[in-house]
Amino acid sequence: MALRHLTPLSPFTTLTHRIPSFHATSRRQTLISFSVMASAARKVLVPIANGTEPMEAVITIDVLRRAGADVTVASIEKQLSVDACHGIKIVADALISDFVDTVFDLISLPGGMPGATNLKDNNVLEGIVKKQVLEGQLYAAICAAPAVALGSWGLLKGLKATCYPAFMEQLSSSSAITVESRVQKDGKAITSRGPGTAMEYSVALVEQLFGKEKADEVSGPLLMPSKQNDQFIVSELNKVPWTISSGPKILVPIADGSEEMEAVMIIDVLRRAKAEVVVASIGDKLEILASRKVKLIADMLLDEAAKLSYDLIVLPGGLGGAQEFASSEPLVNLLKKQSESDRYYGAICASPALVLEPHGLLKGKKATAFPAMCNKLSDPSEAENRVVVDGKLITSRGPGTSLEFSLAIVEKLLGRDKALEIANAMLVV
Structure with missing residues (x-):
């Protein structure tokens, strides 16, 4: 929720107010350089399509932005507005074609059908994700997307991965090692099962980008359930x-x-x-x-x-x-x-x-x-x-x-x- 807008001045901003740029010593310039590096936001791409599962997209975007990630929501359609599942309309920040040459620290694909198929069929997105994998950067998907998109692109071969139960056979046929974990990490690939695991998945992405301390800091105010069970207690x-x-x-x-x-x-x-x-x-x-x-x-x-x-x-x-x-x-x-x-x-x-x-x-x-x-x-x-x-x-x-x-x-x-x-x-x- 938006009770705390934790966006104070970055370390770099604070230092530049305290240290005149034309009179800084070498040591101070080094401190500024370190501060710039420390405050540089992790760049994340979340592509969305007609038929995307809105919970999986929005929870991922929200949680990662809470952690301070620079998240870009990119439409693979011809317009920014996307008709997600269940009649929910989301407006992207930009079109996917704007990011062919952009380097991301993480790309995360939401699921939903036919959203996952629409992501899979987009040649521009496929090229961006394959480049991400070749460069050794993090890539992730949830629900149908691990099987329908990443698996179809050959990006989960030999890796432990999970997805929505109805797509496990398709995931297995892509030469992934299928597991029933709610969230699974293997190498640079992170996968998850569906809407009900989206918050766990998103916090796991925060941990991969920023470390466990940041993940714990972000997850506390979310009020996530302490454990999964068959009772939603009222x-x-x-x-x-x-x-x-x-x-x-x-x-x-x-x-x-x-x-x-x-x-x-x-x-x-x-x-x-x-x-x-x-x-x-x-x-x-x-x-x-x-x-x-x-x-x-x-x-x-x-x-x-x-x-x-x-x-x-x-x-x-x-x-x-x-x-x-x-x-x-x-x-x-x-x-x-x-x-x-x-x-x-x-x-x-x-x-x-x-x-x-x-x-x-x-x-x-x-x-x-x-x-x-x-x-x-x-x-x-x-x-x-x-x-x-x-x-x-x-x-x-x-x-x-x-x-x-x-x-x-x-x-x-x-x-x-x-x-x-x-x-x-x-x-x-």
């Missing part, structure tokens, strides 16, 4: 059944500064459950710039979305996004109407504390939020729980609890069997 109080007359209709507002991982995971999971999810921008344009500079395109503006009725309204977090939500009179009015009409609403990360609490939407309710925000809750007695359901309200803690949060919503609306079906397909459990 603390539920004042238990009531969530009843809907037909397929659930859900509003997910987004704004500049929204935490992209949380937004994308919520939308992705709920659409997998066949819910009708409306993604609404609270600004005056459909495209928003999320907390880690991922560009997402909403389905409609909030003014239009507010004309409709929803079974559930659910807010992603991100400090900037939550502040935008809290100051949006139309959104606050919509949330109050939702509560007064005895319908369902929820929030994650900064949003319970910064949106729901100050507008009276947590009155008499138990809730949780991002740890640094829990002191703003009037009743933090359940705040240590990863997901809290109190009657018709659901709240959660942060990026690493987003899948549990989303699956808990599916369970409340559509039953535990449906939630477990989705969790198993995504390799969450």
Whole structure:
């Protein structure tokens, strides 16, 4: 989430302010050179295509940017906007053709179908990745992409690798040594299994680029689960059944500064459950710039979305996004109407504390939020729980609890069997 923007002046910037460039001694010039080298960001390429799995792309981008990597999101299509899976639209930073001669420290391919096939069929990308391998640089892929792209290009021969279970046979036929690890590293190749392993995979990439200390620093605020199991644990109080007359209709507002991982995971999971999810921008344009500079395109503006009725309204977090939500009179009015009409609403990360609490939407309710925000809750007695359901309200803690949060919503609306079906397909459990 975007609670901490850890971008202080680099060591080089600090030194240049302290040491006049024309009067520096040789020793000081050496210190500056070392500082430049130490502060040089690792360059990472994340190509995306129509049909890319949005969780795998966005989580990778978000986590690597948290670590300080210079991540370029490149579209292999003819335009920057990409139609990812589950109706999620992502806007790339540039086109893949701009990077034929660029040297990267890491290239990471997201999965998704037909996204992985589209990546595989792009000759420019194939040339860039093969050059990456020849130069001994890190390369990685998740879900279908290890088998469909890297394997087809002959880049996993003799290496231990994993992928989405349905593609293991294809991976084996590429002469890779198949393993069922959630994340597998062999030499310069890193592979992983699917959406439910994307955060582990991304932290593993951080460790390869920056070391374990940085990986631990980044993973802490993510609030990743301590272990994988077959239970997504929910603390539920004042238990009531969530009843809907037909397929659930859900509003997910987004704004500049929204935490992209949380937004994308919520939308992705709920659409997998066949819910009708409306993604609404609270600004005056459909495209928003999320907390880690991922560009997402909403389905409609909030003014239009507010004309409709929803079974559930659910807010992603991100400090900037939550502040935008809290100051949006139309959104606050919509949330109050939702509560007064005895319908369902929820929030994650900064949003319970910064949106729901100050507008009276947590009155008499138990809730949780991002740890640094829990002191703003009037009743933090359940705040240590990863997901809290109190009657018709659901709240959660942060990026690493987003899948549990989303699956808990599916369970409340559509039953535990449906939630477990989705969790198993995504390799969450």
